[in-house]
Amino acid sequence: MDSSEGVLRTASAGLKSLKILTEQIQISSNGNCDIVDITREIRELLHESMLKKGSANISVVGSTASISTIEYEPGLKRDLPELLDKLIPSAKRYHHNDTWGDHNGHAHLRSTIIGTSKSFPFINGELLLGTWQQIVLIDFDDRARQRKIIVQFIGE
Amino acid sequence: MDSSEGVLRTASAGLKSLKILTEQIQISSNGNCDIVDITREIRELLHESMLKKGSANISVVGSTASISTIEYEPGLKRDLPELLDKLIPSAKRYHHNDTWGDHNGHAHLRSTIIGTSKSFPFINGELLLGTWQQIVLIDFDDRARQRKIIVQFIGE
Amino acid sequence: MDSSEGVLRTASAGLKSLKILTEQIQISSNGNCDIVDITREIRELLHESMLKKGSANISVVGSTASISTIEYEPGLKRDLPELLDKLIPSAKRYHHNDTWGDHNGHAHLRSTIIGTSKSFPFINGELLLGTWQQIVLIDFDDRARQRKIIVQFIGE
Numbered sequence: 386m387d388s389s390e391g392v393l394r395t396a397s398a399g400l401k402s403l404k405i406l407t408e409q410i411q412i413s414s415n416g417n418c419d420i421v422d423i424t425r426e427i428r429e430l431l432h433e434s435m436l437k438k439g440s441a442n443i444s445v446v447g448s449t450a451s452i453s454t455i456e457y458e459p460g461l462k463r464d465l466p467e468l469l470d471k472l473i474p475s476a477k478r479y480h481h482n483d484t485w486g487d488h489n490g491h492a493h494l495r496s497t498i499i500g501t502s503k504s505f506p507f508i509n510g511e512l513l514l515g516t517w518q519q520i521v522l523i524d525f526d527d528r529a530r531q532r533k534i535i536v537q538f539i540g541e
Numbered sequence: 542m543d544s545s546e547g548v549l550r551t552a553s554a555g556l557k558s559l560k561i562l563t564e565q566i567q568i569s570s571n572g573n574c575d576i577v578d579i580t581r582e583i584r585e586l587l588h589e590s591m592l593k594k595g596s597a598n599i600s601v602v603g604s605t606a607s608i609s610t611i612e613y614e615p616g617l618k619r620d621l622p623e624l625l626d627k628l629i630p631s632a633k634r635y636h637h638n639d640t641w642g643d644h645n646g647h648a649h650l651r652s653t654i655i656g657t658s659k660s661f662p663f664i665n666g667e668l669l670l671g672t673w674q675q676i677v678l679i680d681f682d683d684r685a686r687q688r689k690i691i692v693q694f695i696g697e
Numbered sequence: 698m699d700s701s702e703g704v705l706r707t708a709s710a711g712l713k714s715l716k717i718l719t720e721q722i723q724i725s726s727n728g729n730c731d732i733v734d735i736t737r738e739i740r741e742l743l744h745e746s747m748l749k750k751g752s753a754n755i756s757v758v759g760s761t762a763s764i765s766t767i768e769y770e771p772g773l774k775r776d777l778p779e780l781l782d783k784l785i786p787s788a789k790r791y792h793h794n795d796t797w798g799d800h801n802g803h804a805h806l807r808s809t810i811i812g813t814s815k816s817f818p819f820i821n822g823e824l825l826l827g828t829w830q831q832i833v834l835i836d837f838d839d840r841a842r843q844r845k846i847i848v849q850f851i852g853e
Contacts, residue, residue, distance in 0.1 A: 446671045447671040455805060458793070464805075479620045484614050484615060496611075497655070503813075508719050513756065650780050658817060
């Protein structure tokens, strides 16, 4: 009897093992290098998950947008589009545009370089971000879009 | 006896906990900004793993290549090398080339900026990618190479 | 009795499930695109963790630095700052600088493009990096700083 209770305690410790939770959020963007702060939405999902420590992977589905972090303030919201339009111009003619007759070659190239997903650690139920560091969707496409963002937590 | 069977059920629930599987694939590339679609190989490994939900981390070993996503079509396969050759020219003389007498300084710099690994969520045994979003190896080195790619799944 | 010992073995297999360990390291940097090799620190934490296989997520807290990999040699340590100063000049006037009266707009933009976190697989207790591939903090800010880096292992 004692021994079997010992097993129970051990097994129940085993049950506190890691979980994976996968959520999806829809974000409206204006495209054209629109930068949308999604930190609050991710925080709310994290709090609802009741997870205390682990990793949050944030991915945007598609090939003309990126996930990254930035200090979300009006100056940088103008600087990033200006910089990218200098480095990877939207007005240029790309071979991609010839393939499909569309005009978003620049959006694809920016997404490939900056990436569509990032992972962030959390402890005590809170993301380990700097005070002036927000998680953002950057939508490079040449039109307003509804974006599907996958928020996946691995943790306990 | 009843109580011991209860423990068994509990323990077996504990056994459904997360697993890590680490696989390696070899990919031949032509270098010189060759873009190789590796989505099918990753999907096959995911299906073989029998995992249903979790995260796939894809890494290329080395410092002159990157992993990212792109719409894998002929136009963008020309656009990305042209863009990178404008921004981070292969023909330029780099201090790195002086260090070793080689000619791939640009390849190192591109790899540092775009990154060597990315993580992607999956549910129902399928990667959550867009229809026109493929996972690719981009090999910046100045010669054909055999690349070692690590595919690591964390999931259940 | 036999059956209860069977449970014990099963439960103990369950206990070998994945763990998350989150460590923090402090790194001094000179800013101004200083590149600091943090591979040794991460390796030491990995060895102390006793974990054998899994994933290491490395994040820098803040919005003016990045984590990436590079061949850590003197040539590239000059090439990367020169390249970034050409693409995203530090001397340029940014709207961000107008917002706060500071001079690090370029540092924010570089951090957004290169990213603040990366994940690396490990097996047999060792990171799967190339021989000439080091994990580095790149500090773009315009002054020396103490940087907080989160090292999170998920593994077994």
